[in-house]
Amino acid sequence: MPESTMNTVAAQATMPVTPAAPLGDGLSPRLRRLEAEAIFIMREAVSEFRNPVMLYSIGKDSSAMLHVALKAFYPSKLPFPVLHVDTTWKFREMIAFRDETAARLGLELIVHTNQEGVARGISPIASGSSLHTQVMKTEALRQALDKYKFDAAFGGARRDEEKSRAKERIFSHRSAAHAWDPRNQRPELWNIFNTRIKPGESMRVFPLSNWTELDVWEYVRAERIPVVPLYFAKERPVVERDGLLIMRDDDRLPLLPGEKPRMERVRFRTLGCYPLTGAIRSNADTLDAIIDEMRTSASSERQGRAIDHDDSGSMEKKKREGYF
Amino acid sequence: MDSLVQSRSLAPASAVADTRPALRLLTCGSVDDGKSTLIGRLLYEQNLIYDDHLAALERDSKKHGTNGAEIDFALLLDGLEAEREQGITIDVAYRYFSTRKRSFIVADTPGHEQYTRNMATGASNSELAVLLVDARKGLLPQTRRHAIIASLLGIRHVVLAVNKIDLVDFDRTVFDGIAAKFSEFAAQLNFTQVVAIPLSARYGDNVSLRSARMPWHAGPSLLDYLESVDVEPGVQGKPFRMPVQWVNRPNSDFRGFAGTIVSGSIRPGDEVVVLPSGRTTRVARIVSADGDLAAGQAKDAVTLTLADEIDVARGDVIAGTGNRPQAADQFAAQLVWMSSHALQPGRSYLMKIGSQTTIATVTELRHRVDVDTLGKLAAKTLALNEVGVCNIATAAQVVFDPYAENRDTGSFILIDRYSNETVAGGMISFALRRATNVHLQNLTVGKQARSALKHHRPAVLWFTGLSGAGKSTIANLVEAGLHARGVHTIMLDGDNIRHGLNKDLGFTETDRVENIRRIGEVAKLMTDAGLIVLCSFISPFRAERQMVRELLPEGEFLEIFVDTPLDQCIARDPKGLYRRALAGEIKNFTGVDQVYETPESPELRLMAGQQEADALANQVIDELVRRDICVKH
Numbered sequence: 017m018p019e020s021t022m023n024t025v026a027a028q029a030t031m032p033v034t035p036a037a038p039l040g041d042g043l044s045p046r047l048r049r050l051e052a053e054a055i056f057i058m059r060e061a062v063s064e065f066r067n068p069v070m071l072y073s074i075g076k077d078s079s080a081m082l083h084v085a086l087k088a089f090y091p092s093k094l095p096f097p098v099l100h101v102d103t104t105w106k107f108r109e110m111i112a113f114r115d116e117t118a119a120r121l122g123l124e125l126i127v128h129t130n131q132e133g134v135a136r137g138i139s140p141i142a143s144g145s146s147l148h149t150q151v152m153k154t155e156a157l158r159q160a161l162d163k164y165k166f167d168a169a170f171g172g173a174r175r176d177e178e179k180s181r182a183k184e185r186i187f188s189h190r191s192a193a194h195a196w197d198p199r200n201q202r203p204e205l206w207n208i209f210n211t212r213i214k215p216g217e218s219m220r221v222f223p224l225s226n227w228t229e230l231d232v233w234e235y236v237r238a239e240r241i242p243v244v245p246l247y248f249a250k251e252r253p254v255v256e257r258d259g260l261l262i263m264r265d266d267d268r269l270p271l272l273p274g275e276k277p278r279m280e281r282v283r284f285r286t287l288g289c290y291p292l293t294g295a296i297r298s299n300a301d302t303l304d305a306i307i308d309e310m311r312t313s314a315s316s317e318r319q320g321r322a323i324d325h326d327d328s329g330s331m332e333k334k335k336r337e338g339y340f
Numbered sequence: 341m342d343s344l345v346q347s348r349s350l351a352p353a354s355a356v357a358d359t360r361p362a363l364r365l366l367t368c369g370s371v372d373d374g375k376s377t378l379i380g381r382l383l384y385e386q387n388l389i390y391d392d393h394l395a396a397l398e399r400d401s402k403k404h405g406t407n408g409a410e411i412d413f414a415l416l417l418d419g420l421e422a423e424r425e426q427g428i429t430i431d432v433a434y435r436y437f438s439t440r441k442r443s444f445i446v447a448d449t450p451g452h453e454q455y456t457r458n459m460a461t462g463a464s465n466s467e468l469a470v471l472l473v474d475a476r477k478g479l480l481p482q483t484r485r486h487a488i489i490a491s492l493l494g495i496r497h498v499v500l501a502v503n504k505i506d507l508v509d510f511d512r513t514v515f516d517g518i519a520a521k522f523s524e525f526a527a528q529l530n531f532t533q534v535v536a537i538p539l540s541a542r543y544g545d546n547v548s549l550r551s552a553r554m555p556w557h558a559g560p561s562l563l564d565y566l567e568s569v570d571v572e573p574g575v576q577g578k579p580f581r582m583p584v585q586w587v588n589r590p591n592s593d594f595r596g597f598a599g600t601i602v603s604g605s606i607r608p609g610d611e612v613v614v615l616p617s618g619r620t621t622r623v624a625r626i627v628s629a630d631g632d633l634a635a636g637q638a639k640d641a642v643t644l645t646l647a648d649e650i651d652v653a654r655g656d657v658i659a660g661t662g663n664r665p666q667a668a669d670q671f672a673a674q675l676v677w678m679s680s681h682a683l684q685p686g687r688s689y690l691m692k693i694g695s696q697t698t699i700a701t702v703t704e705l706r707h708r709v710d711v712d713t714l715g716k717l718a719a720k721t722l723a724l725n726e727v728g729v730c731n732i733a734t735a736a737q738v739v740f741d742p743y744a745e746n747r748d749t750g751s752f753i754l755i756d757r758y759s760n761e762t763v764a765g766g767m768i769s770f771a772l773r774r775a776t777n778v779h780l781q782n783l784t785v786g787k788q789a790r791s792a793l794k795h796h797r798p799a800v801l802w803f804t805g806l807s808g809a810g811k812s813t814i815a816n817l818v819e820a821g822l823h824a825r826g827v828h829t830i831m832l833d834g835d836n837i838r839h840g841l842n843k844d845l846g847f848t849e850t851d852r853v854e855n856i857r858r859i860g861e862v863a864k865l866m867t868d869a870g871l872i873v874l875c876s877f878i879s880p881f882r883a884e885r886q887m888v889r890e891l892l893p894e895g896e897f898l899e900i901f902v903d904t905p906l907d908q909c910i911a912r913d914p915k916g917l918y919r920r921a922l923a924g925e926i927k928n929f930t931g932v933d934q935v936y937e938t939p940e941s942p943e944l945r946l947m948a949g950q951q952e953a954d955a956l957a958n959q960v961i962d963e964l965v966r967r968d969i970c971v972k973h
């Protein structure tokens with residue numbers, strides 16, 4: 017049976033500490049427009065769905081999305097819970113950051129793990145990246161959405177991330193089996209969103225659709241949003257495999273014969289399951305340095321993800337099956 | 341390509357000077373005119389393609405490309421697997437890129453004829469259109485069509501990109517000829533600025549840099565123009581409008597109204613009116629997580645509190661008191677039809693406008709617009725990709741501005757109530773005053789008074805089901821039973837009505853809708869007279885049954901589903917109709933070549949395959965008694 021824990025902390029709305037400046041004064045008109053658009057999308061979803069949830073993956077996009085949500089509904093507290101699908105292979109620093117964030121902001125945090133998958137011994141190491149992702153992420157997410165009967169789920173995906181996302185709607189319909197049908201999407205005209213669904217169906221809602229990776233970082237900087245320290249360069253124990261720099265976050269990662277973790281100054285552009293997430297060599301240890309590095313970067317952010325490498329249509333396949 | 345995040349330009353971070361909101365633009369034009377190549381080229385020249393994407397592109401160019409060994413920039417833009425395999429772009433895809441001067445969101449829409457709907461979707465969110473023309477071919481019907489749709493959707497700035505100029509030897513006269521023809525054609529459209537640029541997407545002439553091969557062209561390169569154009573004059577100066585999206589009530593002391601300002605600006609103390617109620621008050625505070633704000637302006641997402649405790653709900657519009665939006669329940673609008681199920685005038689759809697959702701019916705289709713010529717065509721319906729001008733009636737008052745004055749408060753979508761499909765995008769032209777002129781006759785003897793004479797309540801018993809299901813047989817028995825109890829009834833039967841009132845109607849989907857609409861109106865008049873009206877009609881479409889239901893007060897419409905399996909109806913075939921339909925002699929026959937949409941929650945479902953008609957009729961009468969419509973004996 018799937019099992020979840022619910023952790024509800026104080027009911028007071030708390031904002032991250034920001035300087036007492038008028039709204040958006042620190043934001044460029046460009047970011048301010050993106051923020052306003054995301055707020056509009058979130059308010060629309062909260063008004064029209066019975067039981068929304070925010071998918072919280074602990075990464076920078078989730079942090080930005082969460083921050084926007086707190087502003088959208090202020091002074092009310094978040095009118096929905098936050099769901100983390102825990103594959104049990106996330107970096108330890110991510111989990112610590114998640115719990116600290118939930119406590120600091122008074123979030124209603126739901127953590128869900130596919131216990132069947134755990135019982136079957138599914139892991140990125142024993143099962144390979146694609147089975148692990150299928151069982152511990154895709155299926156786990158479906159379990160959680162079904163269990164709590166969520167009819168709308170916010171996700172922090174951006175259209176600039178990956179080809180198949182470029183065509184996905186902001187309100188993206190999912191069948192009762194959680195499948196996405198890229199051939200049969202509803203047209204989205206103006207900013208009028210068709211939120212109608214039948215019983216059992218659901219909607220994925222992407223408030224950051226029109227943001228780019230750089231927008232997210234600039235927003236994080238302007239709004240002083242805390243992010244997981246793994247984004248900043250530091251000496252970390254890594255091994256190099258198939259061209260990816262993998263950080264050995266705990267001793268569940270077996271070393272190959274003759275392999276020895278080296279300390280290298282690295283950081284992460286995206287965060288996921290540690291055995292599947294490649295680090296980059298970097299000296300960027302501040303937001304300014306990360307943003308500078310990005311401007312001159314010659315590769316895309318998903319390059320560090322093992323699951324996208326199979327072939328370039330693979331993300332679309334995963335999504336049709338219900339990957340977020 | 342995917343992630344075209346930022347230029348790895350040589351400039352230091354601080355040199356990214358432009359902080360304007362991203363320019364939202366649309367690329368359109370006939371298939372193969374070079375849209376994808378143009379955008380791909382632009383990104384390449386701006387150094388916006390990541391090394392890993394470039395490597396993938398080189399790989400893909402070998403596999404799918406149309407240019408032999410050369411890089412095919414078009415492959416950067418084609419997204420979904422299947423369409424990549426077929427070599428066509430079929431949907432709207434969004435692309436993001438920034439140069440040192442500006443950031444851009446590009447809606448990439450396909451050039452195929454059948455995809456007008458995607459182009460309209462892309463245009464609805466764009467401020468500028470780049471319209472491509474192949475220099476060898478000149479203006480095509482598609483070029484005109486795309487210009488017309490862009491204009492219809494309110495785009496005011498157009499770049500006419502005359503592409504493949506390399507293939508006509510950079511010939512000025514070719515370019516001038518095309519530009520002149522376009523400006524002649526565009527005179528009838530609503531563009532404020534049209535800029536023509538000769539270019540070669542494939543070789544990069546006039547894409548980001550002005551080309552030495554066309555010294556005769558004095559104007560800017562495409563990128564120079566896009567980086568400098570100002571498309572947003574005026575929204576701040578327009579009258580204040582804010583549709584209320586969400587009422588923010590953290591506790592009983594705080595009541596905020598959350599929404600996005602679509603035009604104008606607001607300050608605490610400003611007088612505002614809430615529509616449609618028309619109550620006026622003042623803005624007390626503009627609340628934000630960073631403290632109260634001194635002002636809010638167009639495009640800001642804000643939370644307002646008001647000086648007076650007045651009733652405000654999602655769907656209302658808060659506006660300045662000077663220039664107010666209108667409220668009406670009948671208006672003229674343009675529709676772009678987006679569904680493969682054609683428009684049915686008379687059928688009810690959901691209409692979403694701003695944060696308001698209501699029921700709407702197209703009462704009259706005035707004409708279809710020929711999107712190649714802007715000509716008016718007579719039409720009874722609108723099919724996928726067709727554009728029309730129609731009158732619409734809504735169940736509730738709708739607050740709006742004409743689309744030409746305000747894109748945000750003048751646009752709406754129509755949604756099919758059963759499939760939930762978005763079937764149309766609409767733009768309001770003006771309110772129709774008819775609704776207020778035709779005052780309903782105020783009658784002194786009312787429905788209740790008439791009904792009271794009869795000692796039973798009025799109702800419509802709507803028997804629906806396949807031909808041969810037993811609707812009329814059961815309805816006749818019910819009527820006899822009611823009559824014996826002293827209940828005043830009337831029977832409306834399909835065949836009889838079609839011989840009289842509806843003898844001008846056939847069996848197409850459109851005529852079937854009209855058939856049911858008239859019957860619904862007649863049934864309603866009869867309930868006004870206090871009668872129990874028995875209707876037996878196949879009425880295969882849910883939407884029409886729903887339409888009749890909505891004509892009547894809650895509880896007066898009873899949908900009775902006479903549920904006999906199709907094979908049993910075919911076996912009975914009392915009028916020999918199935919035999920003829922199956923032989924292809926009758927078209928549009930329900931159950932054979934037209935669907936019967938099963939009722940989802942009828943008031944009563946009669947399992948007519950399993951029981952005798954008498955027993956079924958008694959079930960109906962028992963149900964009327966249970967509902968206090970008539971008494972037992």
Ligand SMILES: Nc1nc2c(ncn2[C@@H]2O[C@H](COP(=O)(O)OP(=O)(O)O)[C@@H](O)[C@H]2O)c(=O)[nH]1
Nearest residue numbers: 371372373374375376377406414504540541542
């Ligand atoms: N010679 C030449 N060929 C071009 C130019 N622009 C595009 N093409 C070619 O025209 C074909 C269609 O281009 P594509 O970008 O796929 O068109 P789309 O359907 O509008 O996206 C491709 O083979 C391109 O290489 C140009 O400026 N000059």
